[in-house]
Amino acid sequence: MTAGPVVVTDIARADAADVEALGRHGVATVHEAMGRTGLVGPAVRSIQTDRRVAGTAVTVLCAPGDNLMIHVAVEQCRSGDLLVVTTTSPSVDGAFGELFATALHARGVRGIVTTTGIRDTAELRALGFAAWSGAVFAQGTVKATPGSVNVPVVVAGALVRPGDVVVADDDGVVVVPRQRAAEVVAAADARVAKEEADRTAYADGALSLDRKGLRPLVDELGIRYMTQAEYDAGTA
Structure with missing residues:
Protein backbone atom coordinates (compact mmCIF):
# COMPACT_ATOMS: atom_id res chain seq x y z
CA MET A 1 0.00 0.00 0.00
CA ALA A 181 -22.62 -7.08 -6.01
CA ALA A 182 -24.02 -10.00 -8.06
CA GLU A 183 -24.60 -12.09 -4.90
CA VAL A 184 -26.45 -9.23 -3.21
CA VAL A 185 -28.59 -8.65 -6.31
CA ALA A 186 -29.71 -12.28 -6.17
CA ALA A 187 -30.47 -12.06 -2.45
CA ALA A 188 -32.39 -8.81 -2.92
CA ASP A 189 -34.42 -10.32 -5.78
CA ALA A 190 -35.38 -13.23 -3.53
CA ARG A 191 -36.31 -10.89 -0.69
CA VAL A 192 -38.53 -8.79 -2.96
CA ALA A 193 -40.32 -11.90 -4.23
CA LYS A 194 -40.96 -13.06 -0.66
CA GLU A 195 -42.22 -9.62 0.37
CA GLU A 196 -44.59 -9.51 -2.59
CA ALA A 197 -46.08 -12.83 -1.48
CA ASP A 198 -46.39 -11.46 2.07
CA ARG A 199 -48.00 -8.27 0.78
CA THR A 200 -50.63 -10.25 -1.10
CA ALA A 201 -51.37 -12.40 1.95
CA TYR A 202 -51.67 -9.39 4.27
CA ALA A 203 -53.99 -7.66 1.82
CA ASP A 204 -56.19 -10.76 2.06
CA GLY A 205 -56.28 -10.52 5.86
CA ALA A 206 -53.45 -12.86 6.92
CA LEU A 207 -51.60 -12.05 10.15
CA SER A 208 -47.83 -11.74 10.26
CA LEU A 209 -47.89 -13.68 13.56
CA ASP A 210 -49.07 -16.72 11.61
CA ARG A 211 -47.31 -16.16 8.30
CA LYS A 212 -43.94 -15.73 10.01
CA GLY A 213 -44.59 -18.51 12.54
CA LEU A 214 -44.19 -16.23 15.53
CA ARG A 215 -46.83 -17.64 17.87
CA PRO A 216 -44.50 -20.29 19.40
CA LEU A 217 -41.94 -17.55 20.10
CA VAL A 218 -44.59 -15.40 21.79
CA ASP A 219 -45.44 -18.37 24.04
CA GLU A 220 -41.78 -19.14 24.71
CA LEU A 221 -41.15 -15.56 25.81
CA GLY A 222 -43.98 -15.73 28.31
CA ILE A 223 -46.19 -13.12 26.67
CA ARG A 224 -49.68 -13.65 28.06
CA TYR A 225 -53.10 -12.91 26.60
CA MET A 226 -55.81 -11.76 29.04
CA THR A 227 -59.07 -9.90 29.09
CA GLN A 228 -59.32 -6.30 30.21
CA ALA A 229 -61.06 -7.43 33.38
CA GLU A 230 -58.24 -9.86 34.17
CA TYR A 231 -55.64 -7.16 33.53
CA ASP A 232 -57.46 -4.64 35.73
CA ALA A 233 -57.81 -7.22 38.48
CA GLY A 234 -54.14 -8.14 38.24
CA THR A 235 -54.90 -11.84 37.73
CA ALA A 236 -52.88 -14.19 35.58
Missing part, protein backbone atom coordinates in the same frame (compact mmCIF):
# COMPACT_ATOMS: atom_id res chain seq x y z
CA THR A 2 1.36 3.42 -0.97
CA ALA A 3 1.83 5.82 1.93
CA GLY A 4 1.02 9.50 1.67
CA PRO A 5 -1.20 11.40 -0.77
CA VAL A 6 -2.17 9.40 -3.86
CA VAL A 7 -4.62 9.44 -6.76
CA VAL A 8 -5.48 5.99 -8.12
CA THR A 9 -6.54 6.38 -11.74
CA ASP A 10 -7.58 2.91 -12.93
CA ILE A 11 -9.98 1.52 -10.34
CA ALA A 12 -12.09 -1.56 -11.03
CA ARG A 13 -15.80 -0.80 -10.90
CA ALA A 14 -18.77 -3.02 -10.13
CA ASP A 15 -20.72 -4.36 -13.10
CA ALA A 16 -23.13 -1.73 -14.43
CA ALA A 17 -26.07 -4.16 -14.60
CA ASP A 18 -25.60 -5.06 -10.93
CA VAL A 19 -25.46 -1.37 -10.01
CA GLU A 20 -28.75 -0.71 -11.80
CA ALA A 21 -30.43 -3.71 -10.18
CA LEU A 22 -29.33 -2.69 -6.70
CA GLY A 23 -30.55 0.84 -7.33
CA ARG A 24 -34.02 -0.46 -8.20
CA HIS A 25 -34.18 -2.33 -4.91
CA GLY A 26 -33.22 0.60 -2.71
CA VAL A 27 -31.37 0.97 0.57
CA ALA A 28 -33.58 -0.95 3.01
CA THR A 29 -33.91 -4.04 0.81
CA VAL A 30 -30.22 -4.11 -0.08
CA HIS A 31 -29.21 -3.69 3.56
CA GLU A 32 -31.44 -6.57 4.67
CA ALA A 33 -30.39 -8.76 1.74
CA MET A 34 -26.74 -8.25 2.69
CA GLY A 35 -27.30 -9.51 6.22
CA ARG A 36 -28.12 -6.11 7.71
CA THR A 37 -24.66 -4.73 6.97
CA GLY A 38 -23.19 -1.88 4.94
CA LEU A 39 -25.23 1.06 6.21
CA VAL A 40 -23.69 4.52 6.39
CA GLY A 41 -24.59 6.09 9.75
CA PRO A 42 -27.68 8.29 10.07
CA ALA A 43 -25.65 11.51 10.41
CA VAL A 44 -25.35 11.49 6.60
CA ARG A 45 -28.75 12.53 5.26
CA SER A 46 -30.41 13.41 1.99
CA ILE A 47 -30.98 17.06 1.13
CA GLN A 48 -33.94 16.14 -1.08
CA THR A 49 -36.86 13.74 -1.03
CA ASP A 50 -38.10 11.08 -3.43
CA ARG A 51 -34.64 10.43 -4.85
CA ARG A 52 -32.92 7.10 -5.30
CA VAL A 53 -29.55 6.63 -6.96
CA ALA A 54 -26.93 3.94 -7.22
CA GLY A 55 -23.42 4.34 -8.55
CA THR A 56 -19.85 3.15 -8.35
CA ALA A 57 -17.79 4.87 -5.70
CA VAL A 58 -15.05 7.34 -6.45
CA THR A 59 -13.66 8.00 -2.99
CA VAL A 60 -12.07 11.20 -1.72
CA LEU A 61 -10.14 11.75 1.50
CA CYS A 62 -9.76 15.45 2.33
CA ALA A 63 -8.26 17.45 5.15
CA PRO A 64 -10.89 19.14 7.33
CA GLY A 65 -12.00 22.50 5.98
CA ASP A 66 -10.21 21.84 2.67
CA ASN A 67 -11.79 20.74 -0.63
CA LEU A 68 -8.66 20.56 -2.81
CA MET A 69 -9.00 16.81 -3.33
CA ILE A 70 -12.58 17.13 -4.57
CA HIS A 71 -11.18 19.29 -7.39
CA VAL A 72 -8.64 16.54 -8.07
CA ALA A 73 -11.30 13.83 -7.94
CA VAL A 74 -13.58 15.34 -10.60
CA GLU A 75 -11.11 14.30 -13.30
CA GLN A 76 -11.29 10.68 -12.11
CA CYS A 77 -15.09 10.49 -12.33
CA ARG A 78 -17.02 8.97 -15.20
CA SER A 79 -20.64 8.31 -16.07
CA GLY A 80 -22.37 6.09 -13.52
CA ASP A 81 -20.09 7.04 -10.63
CA LEU A 82 -21.10 8.45 -7.27
CA LEU A 83 -18.64 10.66 -5.40
CA VAL A 84 -17.94 9.65 -1.79
CA VAL A 85 -16.13 12.20 0.36
CA THR A 86 -14.85 12.21 3.92
CA THR A 87 -12.19 13.99 5.94
CA THR A 88 -9.24 12.90 8.07
CA SER A 89 -10.95 14.37 11.12
CA PRO A 90 -14.54 15.53 11.58
CA SER A 91 -15.55 18.59 9.56
CA VAL A 92 -18.90 19.88 8.35
CA ASP A 93 -17.62 22.93 6.49
CA GLY A 94 -19.40 23.48 3.18
CA ALA A 95 -16.88 21.69 0.97
CA PHE A 96 -19.29 21.02 -1.91
CA GLY A 97 -21.67 23.24 -3.83
CA GLU A 98 -23.21 24.19 -7.15
CA LEU A 99 -20.05 24.51 -9.24
CA PHE A 100 -18.82 21.05 -8.28
CA ALA A 101 -22.29 19.65 -8.95
CA THR A 102 -22.38 21.28 -12.38
CA ALA A 103 -19.02 19.77 -13.34
CA LEU A 104 -19.93 16.32 -12.05
CA HIS A 105 -23.39 16.38 -13.62
CA ALA A 106 -21.75 17.05 -16.99
CA ARG A 107 -19.61 13.93 -16.51
CA GLY A 108 -22.62 11.72 -15.74
CA VAL A 109 -21.95 11.43 -12.02
CA ARG A 110 -25.12 10.47 -10.17
CA GLY A 111 -24.62 12.26 -6.88
CA ILE A 112 -22.48 12.75 -3.81
CA VAL A 113 -22.34 11.14 -0.39
CA THR A 114 -20.22 13.17 2.01
CA THR A 115 -19.60 13.48 5.72
CA THR A 116 -18.80 17.17 5.15
CA GLY A 117 -21.23 20.02 4.77
CA ILE A 118 -22.70 21.09 1.47
CA ARG A 119 -24.11 24.42 0.36
CA ASP A 120 -26.08 25.85 -2.60
CA THR A 121 -28.78 23.31 -1.81
CA ALA A 122 -31.49 25.05 -3.84
CA GLU A 123 -29.23 25.09 -6.88
CA LEU A 124 -28.35 21.42 -6.42
CA ARG A 125 -32.03 20.52 -6.30
CA ALA A 126 -32.75 22.62 -9.39
CA LEU A 127 -29.92 20.86 -11.20
CA GLY A 128 -31.29 17.48 -10.14
CA PHE A 129 -27.99 16.54 -8.50
CA ALA A 130 -28.60 14.11 -5.65
CA ALA A 131 -26.72 14.75 -2.41
CA TRP A 132 -26.41 13.13 1.01
CA SER A 133 -24.32 15.05 3.53
CA GLY A 134 -23.29 15.38 7.14
CA ALA A 135 -24.63 18.94 7.27
CA VAL A 136 -25.91 21.86 5.28
CA PHE A 137 -23.47 24.63 6.12
CA ALA A 138 -22.39 27.69 4.16
CA GLN A 139 -18.94 27.87 5.76
CA GLY A 140 -16.29 28.00 3.01
CA THR A 141 -13.15 25.91 2.70
CA VAL A 142 -9.55 26.36 1.53
CA LYS A 143 -7.52 24.52 -1.11
CA ALA A 144 -4.19 23.91 0.54
CA THR A 145 -3.77 20.39 1.91
CA PRO A 146 -2.97 17.13 0.12
CA GLY A 147 -5.23 14.12 0.42
CA SER A 148 -6.09 11.06 -1.63
CA VAL A 149 -8.52 9.89 -4.30
CA ASN A 150 -9.68 6.31 -4.83
CA VAL A 151 -8.40 4.82 -1.61
CA PRO A 152 -10.50 2.97 0.99
CA VAL A 153 -12.33 5.36 3.31
CA VAL A 154 -14.69 5.05 6.26
CA VAL A 155 -17.87 7.11 5.89
CA ALA A 156 -19.99 7.39 9.03
CA GLY A 157 -18.96 3.90 10.10
CA ALA A 158 -19.15 2.21 6.68
CA LEU A 159 -16.07 1.07 4.78
CA VAL A 160 -16.15 2.23 1.16
CA ARG A 161 -13.63 0.99 -1.37
CA PRO A 162 -13.28 2.58 -4.79
CA GLY A 163 -15.56 0.84 -7.29
CA ASP A 164 -18.00 -0.42 -4.64
CA VAL A 165 -21.72 0.06 -5.23
CA VAL A 166 -23.28 2.88 -3.25
CA VAL A 167 -27.10 2.99 -3.06
CA ALA A 168 -28.76 6.07 -1.58
CA ASP A 169 -32.37 7.11 -1.09
CA ASP A 170 -34.67 8.71 1.48
CA ASP A 171 -33.87 5.88 3.92
CA GLY A 172 -30.12 6.56 3.92
CA VAL A 173 -27.05 5.10 2.24
CA VAL A 174 -25.76 1.54 1.93
CA VAL A 175 -22.46 0.26 0.52
CA VAL A 176 -22.15 -3.06 -1.33
CA PRO A 177 -18.61 -4.39 -1.84
CA ARG A 178 -17.84 -4.64 -5.55
CA GLN A 179 -17.02 -8.35 -5.33
CA ARG A 180 -20.38 -9.11 -3.70
Whole structure:
Protein backbone atom coordinates (compact mmCIF):
# COMPACT_ATOMS: atom_id res chain seq x y z
CA MET A 1 0.00 0.00 0.00
CA THR A 2 1.36 3.42 -0.97
CA ALA A 3 1.83 5.82 1.93
CA GLY A 4 1.02 9.50 1.67
CA PRO A 5 -1.20 11.40 -0.77
CA VAL A 6 -2.17 9.40 -3.86
CA VAL A 7 -4.62 9.44 -6.76
CA VAL A 8 -5.48 5.99 -8.12
CA THR A 9 -6.54 6.38 -11.74
CA ASP A 10 -7.58 2.91 -12.93
CA ILE A 11 -9.98 1.52 -10.34
CA ALA A 12 -12.09 -1.56 -11.03
CA ARG A 13 -15.80 -0.80 -10.90
CA ALA A 14 -18.77 -3.02 -10.13
CA ASP A 15 -20.72 -4.36 -13.10
CA ALA A 16 -23.13 -1.73 -14.43
CA ALA A 17 -26.07 -4.16 -14.60
CA ASP A 18 -25.60 -5.06 -10.93
CA VAL A 19 -25.46 -1.37 -10.01
CA GLU A 20 -28.75 -0.71 -11.80
CA ALA A 21 -30.43 -3.71 -10.18
CA LEU A 22 -29.33 -2.69 -6.70
CA GLY A 23 -30.55 0.84 -7.33
CA ARG A 24 -34.02 -0.46 -8.20
CA HIS A 25 -34.18 -2.33 -4.91
CA GLY A 26 -33.22 0.60 -2.71
CA VAL A 27 -31.37 0.97 0.57
CA ALA A 28 -33.58 -0.95 3.01
CA THR A 29 -33.91 -4.04 0.81
CA VAL A 30 -30.22 -4.11 -0.08
CA HIS A 31 -29.21 -3.69 3.56
CA GLU A 32 -31.44 -6.57 4.67
CA ALA A 33 -30.39 -8.76 1.74
CA MET A 34 -26.74 -8.25 2.69
CA GLY A 35 -27.30 -9.51 6.22
CA ARG A 36 -28.12 -6.11 7.71
CA THR A 37 -24.66 -4.73 6.97
CA GLY A 38 -23.19 -1.88 4.94
CA LEU A 39 -25.23 1.06 6.21
CA VAL A 40 -23.69 4.52 6.39
CA GLY A 41 -24.59 6.09 9.75
CA PRO A 42 -27.68 8.29 10.07
CA ALA A 43 -25.65 11.51 10.41
CA VAL A 44 -25.35 11.49 6.60
CA ARG A 45 -28.75 12.53 5.26
CA SER A 46 -30.41 13.41 1.99
CA ILE A 47 -30.98 17.06 1.13
CA GLN A 48 -33.94 16.14 -1.08
CA THR A 49 -36.86 13.74 -1.03
CA ASP A 50 -38.10 11.08 -3.43
CA ARG A 51 -34.64 10.43 -4.85
CA ARG A 52 -32.92 7.10 -5.30
CA VAL A 53 -29.55 6.63 -6.96
CA ALA A 54 -26.93 3.94 -7.22
CA GLY A 55 -23.42 4.34 -8.55
CA THR A 56 -19.85 3.15 -8.35
CA ALA A 57 -17.79 4.87 -5.70
CA VAL A 58 -15.05 7.34 -6.45
CA THR A 59 -13.66 8.00 -2.99
CA VAL A 60 -12.07 11.20 -1.72
CA LEU A 61 -10.14 11.75 1.50
CA CYS A 62 -9.76 15.45 2.33
CA ALA A 63 -8.26 17.45 5.15
CA PRO A 64 -10.89 19.14 7.33
CA GLY A 65 -12.00 22.50 5.98
CA ASP A 66 -10.21 21.84 2.67
CA ASN A 67 -11.79 20.74 -0.63
CA LEU A 68 -8.66 20.56 -2.81
CA MET A 69 -9.00 16.81 -3.33
CA ILE A 70 -12.58 17.13 -4.57
CA HIS A 71 -11.18 19.29 -7.39
CA VAL A 72 -8.64 16.54 -8.07
CA ALA A 73 -11.30 13.83 -7.94
CA VAL A 74 -13.58 15.34 -10.60
CA GLU A 75 -11.11 14.30 -13.30
CA GLN A 76 -11.29 10.68 -12.11
CA CYS A 77 -15.09 10.49 -12.33
CA ARG A 78 -17.02 8.97 -15.20
CA SER A 79 -20.64 8.31 -16.07
CA GLY A 80 -22.37 6.09 -13.52
CA ASP A 81 -20.09 7.04 -10.63
CA LEU A 82 -21.10 8.45 -7.27
CA LEU A 83 -18.64 10.66 -5.40
CA VAL A 84 -17.94 9.65 -1.79
CA VAL A 85 -16.13 12.20 0.36
CA THR A 86 -14.85 12.21 3.92
CA THR A 87 -12.19 13.99 5.94
CA THR A 88 -9.24 12.90 8.07
CA SER A 89 -10.95 14.37 11.12
CA PRO A 90 -14.54 15.53 11.58
CA SER A 91 -15.55 18.59 9.56
CA VAL A 92 -18.90 19.88 8.35
CA ASP A 93 -17.62 22.93 6.49
CA GLY A 94 -19.40 23.48 3.18
CA ALA A 95 -16.88 21.69 0.97
CA PHE A 96 -19.29 21.02 -1.91
CA GLY A 97 -21.67 23.24 -3.83
CA GLU A 98 -23.21 24.19 -7.15
CA LEU A 99 -20.05 24.51 -9.24
CA PHE A 100 -18.82 21.05 -8.28
CA ALA A 101 -22.29 19.65 -8.95
CA THR A 102 -22.38 21.28 -12.38
CA ALA A 103 -19.02 19.77 -13.34
CA LEU A 104 -19.93 16.32 -12.05
CA HIS A 105 -23.39 16.38 -13.62
CA ALA A 106 -21.75 17.05 -16.99
CA ARG A 107 -19.61 13.93 -16.51
CA GLY A 108 -22.62 11.72 -15.74
CA VAL A 109 -21.95 11.43 -12.02
CA ARG A 110 -25.12 10.47 -10.17
CA GLY A 111 -24.62 12.26 -6.88
CA ILE A 112 -22.48 12.75 -3.81
CA VAL A 113 -22.34 11.14 -0.39
CA THR A 114 -20.22 13.17 2.01
CA THR A 115 -19.60 13.48 5.72
CA THR A 116 -18.80 17.17 5.15
CA GLY A 117 -21.23 20.02 4.77
CA ILE A 118 -22.70 21.09 1.47
CA ARG A 119 -24.11 24.42 0.36
CA ASP A 120 -26.08 25.85 -2.60
CA THR A 121 -28.78 23.31 -1.81
CA ALA A 122 -31.49 25.05 -3.84
CA GLU A 123 -29.23 25.09 -6.88
CA LEU A 124 -28.35 21.42 -6.42
CA ARG A 125 -32.03 20.52 -6.30
CA ALA A 126 -32.75 22.62 -9.39
CA LEU A 127 -29.92 20.86 -11.20
CA GLY A 128 -31.29 17.48 -10.14
CA PHE A 129 -27.99 16.54 -8.50
CA ALA A 130 -28.60 14.11 -5.65
CA ALA A 131 -26.72 14.75 -2.41
CA TRP A 132 -26.41 13.13 1.01
CA SER A 133 -24.32 15.05 3.53
CA GLY A 134 -23.29 15.38 7.14
CA ALA A 135 -24.63 18.94 7.27
CA VAL A 136 -25.91 21.86 5.28
CA PHE A 137 -23.47 24.63 6.12
CA ALA A 138 -22.39 27.69 4.16
CA GLN A 139 -18.94 27.87 5.76
CA GLY A 140 -16.29 28.00 3.01
CA THR A 141 -13.15 25.91 2.70
CA VAL A 142 -9.55 26.36 1.53
CA LYS A 143 -7.52 24.52 -1.11
CA ALA A 144 -4.19 23.91 0.54
CA THR A 145 -3.77 20.39 1.91
CA PRO A 146 -2.97 17.13 0.12
CA GLY A 147 -5.23 14.12 0.42
CA SER A 148 -6.09 11.06 -1.63
CA VAL A 149 -8.52 9.89 -4.30
CA ASN A 150 -9.68 6.31 -4.83
CA VAL A 151 -8.40 4.82 -1.61
CA PRO A 152 -10.50 2.97 0.99
CA VAL A 153 -12.33 5.36 3.31
CA VAL A 154 -14.69 5.05 6.26
CA VAL A 155 -17.87 7.11 5.89
CA ALA A 156 -19.99 7.39 9.03
CA GLY A 157 -18.96 3.90 10.10
CA ALA A 158 -19.15 2.21 6.68
CA LEU A 159 -16.07 1.07 4.78
CA VAL A 160 -16.15 2.23 1.16
CA ARG A 161 -13.63 0.99 -1.37
CA PRO A 162 -13.28 2.58 -4.79
CA GLY A 163 -15.56 0.84 -7.29
CA ASP A 164 -18.00 -0.42 -4.64
CA VAL A 165 -21.72 0.06 -5.23
CA VAL A 166 -23.28 2.88 -3.25
CA VAL A 167 -27.10 2.99 -3.06
CA ALA A 168 -28.76 6.07 -1.58
CA ASP A 169 -32.37 7.11 -1.09
CA ASP A 170 -34.67 8.71 1.48
CA ASP A 171 -33.87 5.88 3.92
CA GLY A 172 -30.12 6.56 3.92
CA VAL A 173 -27.05 5.10 2.24
CA VAL A 174 -25.76 1.54 1.93
CA VAL A 175 -22.46 0.26 0.52
CA VAL A 176 -22.15 -3.06 -1.33
CA PRO A 177 -18.61 -4.39 -1.84
CA ARG A 178 -17.84 -4.64 -5.55
CA GLN A 179 -17.02 -8.35 -5.33
CA ARG A 180 -20.38 -9.11 -3.70
CA ALA A 181 -22.62 -7.08 -6.01
CA ALA A 182 -24.02 -10.00 -8.06
CA GLU A 183 -24.60 -12.09 -4.90
CA VAL A 184 -26.45 -9.23 -3.21
CA VAL A 185 -28.59 -8.65 -6.31
CA ALA A 186 -29.71 -12.28 -6.17
CA ALA A 187 -30.47 -12.06 -2.45
CA ALA A 188 -32.39 -8.81 -2.92
CA ASP A 189 -34.42 -10.32 -5.78
CA ALA A 190 -35.38 -13.23 -3.53
CA ARG A 191 -36.31 -10.89 -0.69
CA VAL A 192 -38.53 -8.79 -2.96
CA ALA A 193 -40.32 -11.90 -4.23
CA LYS A 194 -40.96 -13.06 -0.66
CA GLU A 195 -42.22 -9.62 0.37
CA GLU A 196 -44.59 -9.51 -2.59
CA ALA A 197 -46.08 -12.83 -1.48
CA ASP A 198 -46.39 -11.46 2.07
CA ARG A 199 -48.00 -8.27 0.78
CA THR A 200 -50.63 -10.25 -1.10
CA ALA A 201 -51.37 -12.40 1.95
CA TYR A 202 -51.67 -9.39 4.27
CA ALA A 203 -53.99 -7.66 1.82
CA ASP A 204 -56.19 -10.76 2.06
CA GLY A 205 -56.28 -10.52 5.86
CA ALA A 206 -53.45 -12.86 6.92
CA LEU A 207 -51.60 -12.05 10.15
CA SER A 208 -47.83 -11.74 10.26
CA LEU A 209 -47.89 -13.68 13.56
CA ASP A 210 -49.07 -16.72 11.61
CA ARG A 211 -47.31 -16.16 8.30
CA LYS A 212 -43.94 -15.73 10.01
CA GLY A 213 -44.59 -18.51 12.54
CA LEU A 214 -44.19 -16.23 15.53
CA ARG A 215 -46.83 -17.64 17.87
CA PRO A 216 -44.50 -20.29 19.40
CA LEU A 217 -41.94 -17.55 20.10
CA VAL A 218 -44.59 -15.40 21.79
CA ASP A 219 -45.44 -18.37 24.04
CA GLU A 220 -41.78 -19.14 24.71
CA LEU A 221 -41.15 -15.56 25.81
CA GLY A 222 -43.98 -15.73 28.31
CA ILE A 223 -46.19 -13.12 26.67
CA ARG A 224 -49.68 -13.65 28.06
CA TYR A 225 -53.10 -12.91 26.60
CA MET A 226 -55.81 -11.76 29.04
CA THR A 227 -59.07 -9.90 29.09
CA GLN A 228 -59.32 -6.30 30.21
CA ALA A 229 -61.06 -7.43 33.38
CA GLU A 230 -58.24 -9.86 34.17
CA TYR A 231 -55.64 -7.16 33.53
CA ASP A 232 -57.46 -4.64 35.73
CA ALA A 233 -57.81 -7.22 38.48
CA GLY A 234 -54.14 -8.14 38.24
CA THR A 235 -54.90 -11.84 37.73
CA ALA A 236 -52.88 -14.19 35.58
